[in-house]
Amino acid sequence: MTLEEKLAQLVGFWVDQGDEVVAPRAGEMASSTRYEDATAQGIGHLTRVYGSRPVDAEERATWLWSEQRRLTTSTRLGIPALVHEECLTGLAAWKAATFPTPLAWGAAFDPELVERMGHAIGRSMKQLGIHQGLAPVLDVIRDPRWGRVDECIAEDPYTVGTIGTAYVRGLQQSGVHATLKHFVGYSASQAGRNHAPVHIGRRELEDVFLPPFEMAVRLGGVRSVMNSYSEIDGVPVAASAAYLTGILRDRWGFDGVVVSDYFAVAFLQTMHGVAADRGQAAQLALEAGIDVELPSGDAYLQPLAERVRSGDVPESLVDRAVLRVLAQKEDLGLLDATFDEPPSQIDLDDAEHRSIARALAEQSVILLANDGVLPLAEPARIALIGPNADSADALMGCYSFANHVLAHHPGTPVGFDIPTLLESLTSQYPTASITHEQGCSIDAATDTGGIAAAVEAARAADIAIVVVGDRAGLFGRGTVGEGNDVESLELPGLQRELVEQVVESGTPVIMVVLSGRPYAIGWALDSTDGPAAVLQSFFPGEEGAPAIASILSGDAAPSGHLPVSLPRSAGAQPFSYLHPLLGGPNDVTSSDSTPTRPFGFGLTYTTFAHSELQVEPEVPTDGTITATVRVRNTGDRRATDLVQVYARDLLASVTRPVAQLMGYQRVTLEPGAEAVVRFDVPTAQLAFSDRDFDRVVEPGEIRLWVGTSCADEETDAQLTLTGPVRRIAGELPAITETTVTHLAPNPA
CATH class of the missing domain: 3.20.20.300 (Glycoside hydrolase, family 3, N-terminal domain)
Structure with a gap:
């Protein structure tokens, strides 16, 4: 050459x-x-x-x-x-x-x-x-x-x-x-x-x-x-x-x-x-x-x-x-390659694509708060409000073709079916009277003209669903996406004001957030005067709106969990649940970094109980931690639980996180059904870089727990890693193996 x-x-x-x-x-x-x-x-x-x-x-x-x-x-x-x-x-x-x-x-x-x-x-x-x-x-x-x-x-x-x-x-x-x-x-x-x-x-x-x-x-x-x-x-x-x-x-x-x-x-x-x-x-x-x-x-x-x-x-x-x-x-x-004949009759959005898109969208919706209003029985009058209520763009991320490329080609159809939430709710509730008001735009900070009409629509309805959040784009063309960094984690524009004024109408409000980042929405979650329920969906794609409508109605139960802490404020950033003791809230600072909702949090339409976490009392540093936990659906609806096991190294040669995810498993249970979930955790999952930057597993006390998030210690156990310091060099990364055994009749 x-x-x-x-x-x-x-x-x-x-x-x-x-x-x-x-x-x-x-x-x-x-x-x-x-x-x-x-x-x-x-x-x-x-x-x-x-x-x-x-x-x-x-x-x-x-x-x-x-x-x-x-x-x-x-x-x-x-x-x-x-x-x-x-x-x-x-x-x-x-x-x-x-x-x-x-x-x-x-x-x-x-x-x-x-x-x-x-x-x-x-x-x-x-x-x-x-x-x-x-x-x-x-x-x-x-x-x-x-x-x-x-x-x-x-x-x-x-x-x-x-x-x-x-x-x-x-x-x-x-x-x-x-x-x-x-x-x-x-x-x-x-x-x-x-x-x-x-x-x-x-x-x-x-x-x-x-x-x-x-x-x-x-x-x-x-x-x-x-x-x-x-x-x-x-x-x-x-x-x-x-x-x-x-x-x-x-x-x-x-x-x-x-x-x-x-x-x-x-x-x-x-x-x-x-x-x-x-x-x-x-x-x-x-x-x-x-x-x-x-x-x-x-x-x-x-x-x-x-x-x-x-x-x-x-x-x-x-x-x-x-x-x-x-x-x-x-x-x-x-x-x-010979490149004989190019393909013909190309279908880039076939039934398999849509089936996977629907399943992933449904599984990813996170229920952050619910006073009992959800699932939503057949209402007679729905006020559907918000800048994302009738927007297909709001369902797609920055690197979707629509938001990445088609934004430069106005008038070009998206080329596949992507119903908005308005369209999906109309289909989900065919006998309901649905009034739609935008209320405000995504990011305009001064145009309040539409809020009054939104409030009036809410007053005349049995339920108000307010859909807020982001519009993905690049380099200033949107509120989130590549180059669209922010200084504040408040909802863009006047969206918070819209939600608060609709709540003041007295009609129960369900707030749906369609966004590409977690926002500081503690005002909507931690107040008795806030919305009756809050759903978070991170750009759920082409089947996102039907998935959300299905969850709102109860045809499907929410099973998503926060993959990122829901922030208290922009001033509390950067934050990670993987912080050492002094990286979180404590009595030597007046600043509270506790997130509004912790990593792993997510509600559903039933309740689950986690009990009897069991481990061997001693495990060698080159061994495997076998942990079992009993999970029971204690409510009256079929739903999926995310069983999460966390660990904390109580004493180490360098500071360690107060919580660290060791394994997770989705488990679907009928009402009253139980399962035992077994986690086989290689001790290498607890490895860290010591003072010499060798990757090691040290002997010592380890505390494990299972709960509904990293911050929920519903059932716990303790073990001792024994033997010499184990140096990990050249070994494959550690992966937890999980086994689920159903203990009661469970058609799921």
Whole structure:
């Protein structure tokens, strides 16, 4: 291969890139290179062939097959291009299914269902000739002010790791490579601001931010990783061999391909100021371990070629990256592909997609408060109020095709069925009289004109359902999403005022929050003068509104649980339930960081009792903790409980969290039915970085409990880890195995 042929394999080309802002500072980096010139020597990636504009899938597939044939027959080496797309809430293409956002995956706590979703998404991608998906996001949430929270799964690394790895397995079982984002520390940005510096210590990095990525690499076998935009302690991750090579490859044995986040290589010059020009930026990134520059070759083409020819960059570094890219293409079957006939009669939103979307949406809805008004019997008159009550956009996350791309193409239909809550409630309650009032907009801070009409509608109704929250978008186009960071965690605009005035009407109020981040809504939850019930749904996707309507009516019971603490205020951030004793409320400070609702919280339409938590009194440090707990449905409705087991290391060589999730399991029980849930917890789940940053399991006292959240210790037990300090090096990440034994007749 010539140098030019090698470099062509290390870059992408964005065929449809225009003026639309669908990536950070894309307009500033837009390449003027003609497509024919860019692919003359071959090309590594084709960037977002389906996902940049609303293109007909069959027509674009015909074009893509033709282009792949041209690359294989008209370039000297005949190497096809690898095609990548975004797939965070489903394939980001026109008319493709839109699933709940990842924060909803976390709320469902159902890795098996997420794996099924990943496989269904991958099936669509495979059909269209797409080879790599830029998902999942494994950033552990630290600050809900950050706009990209809706792309994340949870604030708990074990939850992120188990659910994210499930997605990887599902996608890759379909023959599409997953890409982990954003390695590493991106979500810990200063003050929750996108791309801001990250100030985390090595221990927090090792024990909180790295484990989800390690699980996906070593247990999920992921084939691609994408760098974080951020710097950690002054060093941009895109230029850090310590992370991209030392940890990822040398420690974990990752042998796939590292791709740059869009324009991250050029950002080493333009945003970080550690490179004098594009050539030096390319050198830093290549040396660190970034194999492929995406979305296009701003730095890895001519600027890098000049560095190689001058002797500043050994060509062996280029060869290293090219061999990884070619190995990936071989693994995907690209080197032997013939591209005979493109697909026809493409259905990107078939019955399987919708079934999974509905199940995941239902499982992710969280009941935060209920005075008995829910489930809602057949009302005669419903006042449906709020800016999100009749909005399909409010059901989809930032990386949905509708909010990511179609927002730049007004008037273009979304291309699939996505009923609003107004439409779904009309279907759910066909005999009810439903009056709809918007009340206010999502974010306008001064327009109060619609609130009076909303209050009047509520007064004339039997029940008022007020639907508030977010509108996802990018870089200022929305209230949450990439680049839409906030200083306040109050509901945007006048939405709080709307809810409070409707409550004052005297009609019972059900508040539904459709959002991409948790908001500080303690005023609605902890007051006797607040709404009668509050539901939280994190962008539930195309089947979200029917799922919510089903839960409101009682056809389905809520079973979602908070994957992130519900914040008390913006001033209490950043916060994590994984805090040591002095990281939470205590008597040496007047500031209370206690969240309004804790991690793991979620109500349903029945009650569950957890009892008889039992463990062996002594377990060796290299053993397995077997814990059993009895769960009973003590109410009068069939429902699903999330059984959560937490632990606390009572004395350690470094400070440890007051609570740490060890395992979880969804259990569905009929009224009066019981089950025994057994958790086999490897002691390695209790491992942490000691003072020398060795990962260890120390002997000592461990307290376990099971409850309805991290803060609820309904039944507890204590054990002693015995034996020597166990050093964990080279072992696979620990995963808790769970077994459910039903003790009473239970048709579920």
